[in-house]
Structure formats: structure tokens, C-alpha cells
Amino acid sequence: xxxxxxxxxxxxxxxxxxxxxxxxxxxxxxxxxxxxxxxxxxxxxxxxxxxxxxxxxxxxxxxxxxxxxxxxxxxxxxxxxxxxxxxxxxxxxxxxxx
Numbered sequence: 039x040x041x042x043x044x045x046x047x048x049x050x051x052x053x054x055x056x057x058x059x060x061x062x063x064x065x066x067x068x069x070x071x072x073x074x075x076x077x078x079x080x081x082x083x084x085x086x087x088x089x090x091x092x093x094x095x096x097x098x099x100x101x102x103x104x105x106x107x108x109x110x111x112x113x114x115x116x117x118x119x120x121x122x123x124x125x126x127x128x129x130x131x132x133x134x135x136x
Contacts, residue, residue, distance in 0.1 A: 042092040046075075046128075047121040050086040051103055053114035060085050061134045063108035068132035071095040078135035087135075090127050 056079050064077045064085065073095055077087030089096050104116040
């Protein structure tokens with residue numbers, strides 16, 4: 039039986055992404071795509087987090103973080119780091135950290 043390849047990637051989104059429900063929309067989009075992970079505001083006015091899931095869904099989410107975001111946000115750039123294959127999830131769902 040073929041199993042889908044799972045990957046994990048860290049992200050940080052720059053621009054106007056705080057005070058515009060960016061985390062809430064990120065959580066909703068992540069759950070809609072069946073991803074697991076988390077997101078949070080940083081002291082540098084960015085939103086960062088981690089995504090885990092099937093590679094094709096992570097690709098869709100990366101595009102969403104780069105180009106869509108929440109309706110009131112302005113995304114200047116999104117950075118993705120530490121992308122790696124994982125054997126299993128380390129998160130049970132997608133959450134907002136405080």
C-alpha cells in the first residue's frame with residue numbers, strides 16, 4: 039500500500055499580517071486542507087508557524103500564505119525553511135499559539 043509522503047515546513051509571513059485575522063484564516067485554511075501545525079504572532083509584526091501534511095497540500099498552503107492570506111492582510115513576502123520529510127505527524131490538529 040502506497041502511503042502519501044508527509045512533509046514538515048516552517049513559515050514566516052511578512053507585511054500587514056497582525057490585527058487582520060491572519061492567524062484565524064491560516065488556521066481555517068490549514069484545517070480545510072487537512073494539514074496539522076500551528077501559527078502565532080511574533081514581536082516583529084510577522085506571523086510564523088509550522089505546517090505538516092501531504093506534500094501536495096503543503097504546496098497549496100504555501101501558495102495561500104504567499105499570495106492570499108486574510109482579506110485585510112497585505113503580504114510582502116513569505117519565507118519557508120527547514121522543509122523535510124517526516125514519518126508521522128507531531129501535532130494532532132492545526133492551532134493558534136499565543
